[in-house]
Amino acid sequence: MFKKIQRRFSHAQTLAIGHFLVILMGALLLMLPISSRSGTSTDFLSSLFTSTSATCVTGLVVVDTGTHWNFFGQLVIITLIQIGGLGFVTMGVLFSMFLNKKISLRTRGLLQDSLNVDKVGGVIRLVKKALMGTLIIESIGAVLLMFRFIPEFGLQTGLWMSIFHSISAFCNAGFDILGSFFGAYSSLETYAGDVLINMVIMSLIVIGGIGFIVWADLLEHKWHFRKYRLHTKIVLVTTFILIFGGAFLFYLFEKDAILAGRPIHEQILCCLFSSVTARTAGFNSVDFGVVRQSSALLMCVLMYIGGSPGSTAGGIKTTTVAVLFSSWFNSVRGHHDCNLFKRQVSKDTVRESSNVLIMTMTLALVSIMTICAIQDLNMLDVAFEVFSGLGTVGMTTGITRDLVPVSRVIIILMMYLGRIGSMSFAYSFFEKKSVPAVQNPVEKVMVG
Numbered sequence: 001m002f003k004k005i006q007r008r009f010s011h012a013q014t015l016a017i018g019h020f021l022v023i024l025m026g027a028l029l030l031m032l033p034i035s036s037r038s039g040t041s042t043d044f045l046s047s048l049f050t051s052t053s054a055t056c057v058t059g060l061v062v063v064d065t066g067t068h069w070n071f072f073g074q075l076v077i078i079t080l081i082q083i084g085g086l087g088f089v090t091m092g093v094l095f096s097m098f099l100n101k102k103i104s105l106r107t108r109g110l111l112q113d114s115l116n117v118d119k120v121g122g123v124i125r126l127v128k129k130a131l132m133g134t135l136i137i138e139s140i141g142a143v144l145l146m147f148r149f150i151p152e153f154g155l156q157t158g159l160w161m162s163i164f165h166s167i168s169a170f171c172n173a174g175f176d177i178l179g180s181f182f183g184a185y186s187s188l189e190t191y192a193g194d195v196l197i198n199m200v201i202m203s204l205i206v207i208g209g210i211g212f213i214v215w216a217d218l219l220e221h222k223w224h225f226r227k228y229r230l231h232t233k234i235v236l237v238t239t240f241i242l243i244f245g246g247a248f249l250f251y252l253f254e255k256d257a258i259l260a261g262r263p264i265h266e267q268i269l270c271c272l273f274s275s276v277t278a279r280t281a282g283f284n285s286v287d288f289g290v291v292r293q294s295s296a297l298l299m300c301v302l303m304y305i306g307g308s309p310g311s312t313a314g315g316i317k318t319t320t321v322a323v324l325f326s327s328w329f330n331s332v333r334g335h336h337d338c339n340l341f342k343r344q345v346s347k348d349t350v351r352e353s354s355n356v357l358i359m360t361m362t363l364a365l366v367s368i369m370t371i372c373a374i375q376d377l378n379m380l381d382v383a384f385e386v387f388s389g390l391g392t393v394g395m396t397t398g399i400t401r402d403l404v405p406v407s408r409v410i411i412i413l414m415m416y417l418g419r420i421g422s423m424s425f426a427y428s429f430f431e432k433k434s435v436p437a438v439q440n441p442v443e444k445v446m447v448g
Helices: 002-008 011-031 044-055 071-086 088-098 105-115 123-153 155-170 195-210 212-221 230-254 264-277 293-305 318-332 347-374 379-390 405-420 422-427
Strands: 338-340 343-345
Touching: 011 044, 011 071, 011 405, 044 071, 044 405, 071 123, 071 155, 123 155, 123 195, 123 212, 155 195, 195 230, 195 264, 212 230, 230 264, 230 293, 230 318, 230 338, 293 379, 318 338, 318 343, 318 347, 338 347, 347 379, 347 405, 379 405
Parallel strands: none
Antiparallel strands: 338 343
């Protein structure tokens, strides 16, 4: 079936259809009575919302994962998260390699688009490294979490807790199953001051969010920053600035509010965790329903930026922001080129970054206005929810469960588009055309 889809559709269309089929399959499984703790069927829209959120590694939920779904339902969710995090194409290739089947050139091209790499050569080798790295990192994360969860919940439950949260964190999904112990939708608030839990979850989120291409570069060149590819340099520097810059601003906004009265180590952990998780992870160690508006707006910005290309994260990506900012800065200085780390970024890359910014911002604004027109909700809460969906983050101020069916469908579309990429979705409808030999005359337009 997969090969038939490949032959009939373009790469962008294949990715869009493939994600849709995985989501639909997950929704049908979650609808079954054997998936819920109550033993009754879950309505289709709630199942579809959960399946989309898991496959698109978002974390927004309309029912609490720990209290509503039983072990089978949670197993379906974590499987969807793993497929969504690595990409269904990568999982398909893994299955083909397991059966010792030859990987076609077209499949390699599809992998290239799925992982956002610049060439087909070496893509299978990258996939093998990514899969092996994923297995190792998720296993290490699970083992470390066992030191906290097994003594607290017992061997069987603690083991499942550790595996589930390690995969969820690495894939930047933000799903948790702690609700049955600490209250529905509580996420990691109980562990706000726990150094082990915070450091392990944050490390998994960051490692999963920098991208497989960066992994390969780091493994090859170790600590020699000058030898890194331009892509790796941009990702690492931008990620560092966003994490610590976001944490510092969150502290300034909340030191006399939600952080007041907490021990200093817990304040530091909350600030760092909130900044990291806003980069498309979706866990929370503080209640974002009661943070100040300045903090909520900061989180919207971080969620909109997201992680890095070729990773388990969403958003418009760190490289997009870096390229656009550099282009603007160079333009203000009177330079016509976009330069980063003594390298020139191509004009096509700058134009693509601009397209992504315009497309995603248009989608976000239309969605916010539509939901506000349908429901009488606070606009900042709605914006928070939309950017969380579009950035495949999963953080919420608590309005997800209050959304009416139409609003839920809008958030579902935001999560779907945020995962496959708005430009990829657009390309699936409009085929790229070559530059015509005869073009229209150029005329200057005054802007700004």
